[in-house]
Amino acid sequence: MSSTHEVFNQVPPLVGHNAAADPALREGVEREGAGWALPEIDELGRLAGTAEAQEWGRLAERVPPRLHTHDRYGNRVDEVEYVPAYHRLMETAVSHGLHGAPWADDRDGAHVARAAKFYSWQVDAGHGCPISMTYAVVPALRANPELAARFEPLLTNREYDFGLRDPETKRGLIAGMSMTEKQGGSDVRANTTTATRQADGSYVLRGHKWFTSAPMSDLFLTLAQTDAGVTCFLVPRVLPGGERNAMRFMRLKDKLGNRSNASSEIEYDAAVGWLVGEEGRGVRTIVEMVNMTRLDCVIGSAAGMRIALAGAAHHARHRSAFGELLIDQPAMRNVLADLQVESEAATTAMLRLAGANDRAIRGDEGEAALRRIALAVTKYYVCKRAPMAVGEALECLGGNGYIEDFDLARVYREMPLLSIWEGSGNVAALDALRAMAKEPHTLDAFLAEADLAAGADARYDEAVDRLRKEFTSFDDIQLRARRIVEQMALVFQGSQLLRHAPAAVADAFCASRLGRDWGGAFGTLPAGLDLAPILERTETGFPG
Structure with missing residues (x-):
């Protein structure tokens, strides 16, 4: 072979590592009361680092779902066919309890453990959608105790049982959500789908939904108009x-x-649904589901940053240019x-929210108030930052980063969705303001959390003072x-890092993000910072 085809100075694949070895993740899991789950988190993280699991993720996206509206005889079937790799991903996620399992686990930290596993198993983001929705449907479904009693044990069971059958005959169930319509988008009160009550107490739904993800799920929460207004319903794919x-x-x-997630456009053609919550209070009911999926948007964004950073750091440790390793x-x-600081801030904030979620579920009203406002705030910001951070990490690979053979192109395409899903930027920002206006105690809880780091850094204290001044006037608030x-x-991120992160990470965050000694792009941290201990955090758990 010609010497021109000799391959050298190329980076080996990033395989054989533990995707859960992120120090910010592990420290947060311990801090938020889920240290008992680290063995299973590690088990899943090591699987995520294998070539086999990474190939499942690649195939699930490269061979996307295929819609079959009719069978070969012309009968309507409305089925979606998936590549086998997709089912392997789903089996793994369900067997490790990333779906509804925490709702059946009484241990403190069960929802934190689930967040850490969801973070560690981001080998494919698409299958995470039905997993996330199955997790999120349970608290909303409890608005109808009879339906919850029938279906919650199957939504929390750790068996993946794919196929269209009577849901009560299956070993485990997957759930979806169907809210938006083409004329309304986030304005779900503009929905035109109708629901008509039947003699047996069920409802018949007619209408067109613009986005319904994971349409082969067993159950869906959906919104439709009754005489009382927008109402929430549970719609099964297969009837009893x-x-x-x-x-x-x-x-x-x-x-x-x-692409591995079969987002679909559907019509209800006299579909049967069951009432969940009060008639006319459907938005309030389904918000329970939306808030849980918002947390997963933050988890997925933080995980995407970490995956991209790990890929960039691995590349830099193996690639030479101009006579030196990058x-x-x-x-x-x-x-x-700079990317490590961004990643660590996102992950640390995410785990604080997961802890607040766990304690709120167990009845802590203060934590529920913090979750209400800090989740909207963090969902807005972290999901906005993720595409920029992943794009910068991709650029560290140069032209290879832009090639589909390398994984970061796929990660990069996933990031904008998480900002759009469950309320795009303006919706999330305005929701935070709405929480402050309607539930002032949520702002009190937020500021109390901020005050826990008071005095730790002058730049942080000045940032908190600037923030408080924003609330002295509500003119032009939108x-x-x-x-x-x-x-x-x-x-919120600064408060977490000052209390929990290594000093070098917190110092870099305060100097750049709060002290404003920072440029418009990543890689503009000011001189004088100690970068060595920050960079060590990028290498933990990855092969040399």
Whole structure:
């Protein structure tokens, strides 16, 4: 072979590692009361680092779901076919309890443990959608105790049982959500789908839904109009007795990313549904589900940053340019350290929210108030930052980063979805302001959390003072919504890092994000910071 085809100075695959070895993750899991789960988290993290699992993720996206509206005889079937790798991903996620299992686990920290496992198992984001929705459906379903009693044991069972059958005959169930319509989007009160009550207490639904993810799920929460207004319903794919419900698939969406998830456009053609919650209070009911999936948006964004950073750091440790390894070159060290600070801030804030979620579920009203506002704030900011951070990490690989053979192109395509899903930027920002207006105690809880780090760093204290001044006037409050919520997110992250992260990480965060000694791109940390201990955090758990 010609010497021109000799391969050298190429980076080996990043395999054989533990994806759960992220020190910020492990420290947060211990701190938030789920240290008992670290063995299972590690088990899942090691599996995520195998070549086999990474191949499942690649195949699930490269061979996307296929819609079959009719069988070969012309009978309507409305089925979606998935590649086998997709089912392996789902089996793994369900068997490790990433779906509804924490709702059946009485241990403190069960929901934190689930968050850490969801973070560690991001080998494919698409299958995470039905997993997330199955987790999130349980608290909303409890608005109808009879339905919860029938289906919750199957939604929390750790068996993946794919196929369209009477849900009560299956070993385990997967749930979905169907809210938005083409004319309304986030404005679900503009929905035109109707629901008509029947003599047996069920409802018949007719209408067109613009986005319904994971349409082969067993159960769906959906919204429809009754005489009382927007109302929440549980709609099964298969009715008791085995007859298929009248959900007609129009098409699968051709998406930028998240391709292994069969997002669909559907019509209810006299589909049967059961009431969940009060008539006319459907938005309030389904918000229980939305809030849980918002947390998963934060988890997925933080995980995407970590995956991309790990790939960039691995590349820099093995790739030479201009006579030196990239990791030894000052400009690259600044970029990687800056990305580590961003990743660690997101992960630490995410775990604080997971802890608040766990304690709120167990009845802690103070933690529920903090979760209410800090989740909206963090969902807005972290999901906005993720595409930028992953894009910067991708650039560390140069042209290879832009090639589909390398994993970061797939990770990059996933990131914008998480900002859009469950309320895009303006919706999340305005929701935070709405919480402050309608539930003032949520702002009190947020500021109390911020005060826990008071005095630790002058730059942080100044940032908190600036934030408090934003609340002295409510003129043009919607115009300032993003500005206020961004400042809140940075204060929330700073509070967590100052109390829990290594000093070098907290110092770099305060100097750049709060002290404003920072440029418009990653890699602009100021001189004088100690980058070595920050960079060590990028290497933990990965092969040399």
